[in-house]
Amino acid sequence: MVVLNSLEQLTKHLKKVRDQNYNIGFIPTMGALHPGHISLIHAAQQQQDITVCSIFVNPTQFNDLNDLLKYPRTIEADCKLLEEARCDIVFIPEVSEIYSPEELLLKKNSLEDKSWTEGKTVDFGLLADVMEGAHRPGHFNGVAQVVSKLLKIVRPNKAYFGQKDFQQLAIIRSLVKQLNLPIQIIACPTIREPSGLAMSSRNERLSHKERTSAALLSEILFELKDLYLQKTIPELKLFVANKIMTDPMIELEYFEISDAETLQKITHFGLTKSAVACFAIKLGGIRLIDNIVLY
Ligand code: PAF
Numbered sequence: 001m002v003v004l005n006s007l008e009q010l011t012k013h014l015k016k017v018r019d020q021n022y023n024i025g026f027i028p029t030m031g032a033l034h035p036g037h038i039s040l041i042h043a044a045q046q047q048q049d050i051t052v053c054s055i056f057v058n059p060t061q062f063n064d065l066n067d068l069l070k071y072p073r074t075i076e077a078d079c080k081l082l083e084e085a086r087c088d089i090v091f092i093p094e095v096s097e098i099y100s101p102e103e104l105l106l107k108k109n110s111l112e113d114k115s116w117t118e119g120k121t122v123d124f125g126l127l128a129d130v131m132e133g134a135h136r137p138g139h140f141n142g143v144a145q146v147v148s149k150l151l152k153i154v155r156p157n158k159a160y161f162g163q164k165d166f167q168q169l170a171i172i173r174s175l176v177k178q179l180n181l182p183i184q185i186i187a188c189p190t191i192r193e194p195s196g197l198a199m200s201s202r203n204e205r206l207s208h209k210e211r212t213s214a215a216l217l218s219e220i221l222f223e224l225k226d227l228y229l230q231k232t233i234p235e236l237k238l239f240v241a242n243k244i245m246t247d248p249m250i251e252l253e254y255f256e257i258s259d260a261e262t263l264q265k266i267t268h269f270g271l272t273k274s275a276v277a278c279f280a281i282k283l284g285g286i287r288l289i290d291n292i293v294l295y
Pocket of ligand 1: 028029030056058061143146147165168
């Protein structure tokens with residue numbers, strides 16, 4: 001496994017890879033890797049010749065400075081996991097490799113700033129106004145900014161993302177389409193702990209008790225999948241609210257049942273091709289999200 005820190009090194013290395021006509025699979029991450037990330041590495045390995053993983057805690061996607069500062073950083077353990085998973089290239093840039101001081105100082109992660117889209121207008125429309133977009137202002141602009149930069153640096157054939165971040169996946173698909181990037185975005189299933197809890201780097205910050213509580217989230221989602229045909233959407237929302245109230249440690253930020261393509265709330269089943277139920281909660285100050293595709 002090759003570990004590279006600079007853009008120059010990476011670009012040189014990837015040129016050699018491309019010269020040999022190898023296909024590249026890319027997994028962008030913010031580190032604190034867990035089996036969910038490793039499943040993305042494995043998915044890439046099955047389809048591509050060379051697997052590139054980036055580890056970069058992207059400052060522009062954090063709307064809460066405390067969250068950025070507390071984000072787990074476990075580079076040594078991450079590299080060990082990637083080595084064991086036989087990842088080919090790991091890119092671990094410093095912030096200054098990705099952003100100019102102006103971009104950071106001016107927080108130029110807005111869609112109006114066209115420096116990172118090379119003059120193209122990017123507009124996520126209603127996709128970014130709901131759920132995570134509504135609760136974390138600027139978050140998806142920061143995600144889009146770093147993902148577009150990384151995709152342009154690595155120029156993979158395919159890039160792999162987990163379905164746990166359902167809305168992020170929709171935003172990235174839209175970004176790639178709007179920027180006309182010749183990259184296929186591959187969605188991979190959420191990997192869960194034996195309790196059902198969706199794997200997330202943030203889980204590391206939960207106490208043992210909180211981790212047990214967090215399993216309620218997936219329990220509710222699985223029940224919804226079994227129940228949704230027998231109930232109306234308001235009944236399902238009441239069911240979820242009542243379930244959440246059984247655990248005083250859990251604070252519900254939002255629960256939505258939405259069209260899985262547009263991510264807009266739906267009031268009836270059957271009018272959309274596909275529907276997804278999405279959650280965000282806070283537990284001991286830690287924000288967790290999860291979702292299930294109902295049909
Ligand atoms: O999902 C993540 O870990 C991040 O949002 C991503 C896609 C690596 C961009 O920083």
